[in-house]
Amino acid sequence: MFVRRLNLDLHPMPGHSKPGQFVELLAPAKINLFLEILGKRSDGFHDLDMVMTSVGLYDTLTFTESEDQEIRLTCKWESTDCMNWQQEKIPSNQENLVYRAALALRDHARLLGKPTSGVEITLLKRIPTRAGLGGGSSNAAATLIGLGYLWGLSFEPQQLIDIAAKLGSDVPYFIRGGVARCQSRGEQITPIEDHCHLNIVIAQADSGLSTPDVFAGCEVPENPVRIQPMVDAVSSGDPSRVSDHIHNRLYVPAARLAPSVRGIEKTMMDAGCLASAMTGSGTAVFGICRNATQARRIAGLLRARQIGWVRATSTIPVTNYLPLLAS
Secondary structure (H helix, E strand, O other), X not given: OEEEEEEOOOXXXXXXXXXXXXXXXXXXXXXXXXXXXXXXXXXXXXXXXXEEEEEEEEEEEEEEEEOOOOEXXXXXXXXXXXXXXXHOOOOOXXXXXXXXXXXXXXXXXXXXXXXXXXXEEEEEEOOOOOOOOOHHHHHHHHHHHHHHHHOOOOOOHHHHHHHHHHHOOOHHHHHHOOEEEEEEOOOEEEEOOOOOOOEEEEEEOOOOOOHHHHHHOOOOOOOOOOOHHHHHHHHHOOHHHHHHOOEEOOHHHHHHHOOHHHHHHHHHHHOOOOEEEEOOOOOOEEEEEOOHHHHHHHHHHHHHOOOOEEEEXXXXXXXXXXXXXXX
């Protein structure tokens, strides 16, 4: 999570709100370098073993303190090159994880006897929805961090992660971001020593898939693929080693539901990517490139073929704001 602009007292006196103060955060997307299913849980979820990394594609969230106690959310798409299905209206009520995150943090603060204020939240979307890029989860994590700043709240890191876990499986990961191994439903996070900068291209042709539908078409493997080679590859800093161990168990059922996934993967490999895979439950596909120049070239090729939504970008380092919130 990255602070873009800040205009507030980071350590206000309790109960002394200052309407007009604001904090603006960039909420990054993620890709799954590795995703394996280990089993089916009694609560209906699956036990997962994943390696996720943040990438340089962002939504922007602005949190502005207001005079009343209301939480208001305004959402809009920034880019005009999003396909028509991406221009659908984004909910601005409790259907949106941002709104639910704000309510959850306010409720937690009140349980601790800490005052909060009203807030105007503006969400500017750039990350495609239902793509496996984690945009909604990242937005929720940004809301917890942004309002933590705005309301002058102090948290132990695990407190904020526990709140995040109740909002969604991927939300805890985005509290810290970077490269991490994510286990159980995804909420158990182990940071990975990261020396690996990856230049990538990301594309999405279809309107996305329902995550439950994708999981419903996937069987638990008798012999799961081991994650340790990917963990070692990321730590080595060698993009070629990372490319050798790319894996996503959800690829096959997703490709059955959205054949474009397979087509984009093939196009990326034919264009020279070191590896290509779907991220999360789809339908976005990423390709690992040798350098930024190649990533831009392949992105141009995909746009020329009118694949759909396309971006050339790269992985980004971790930026952890939890110590400041705990100060």
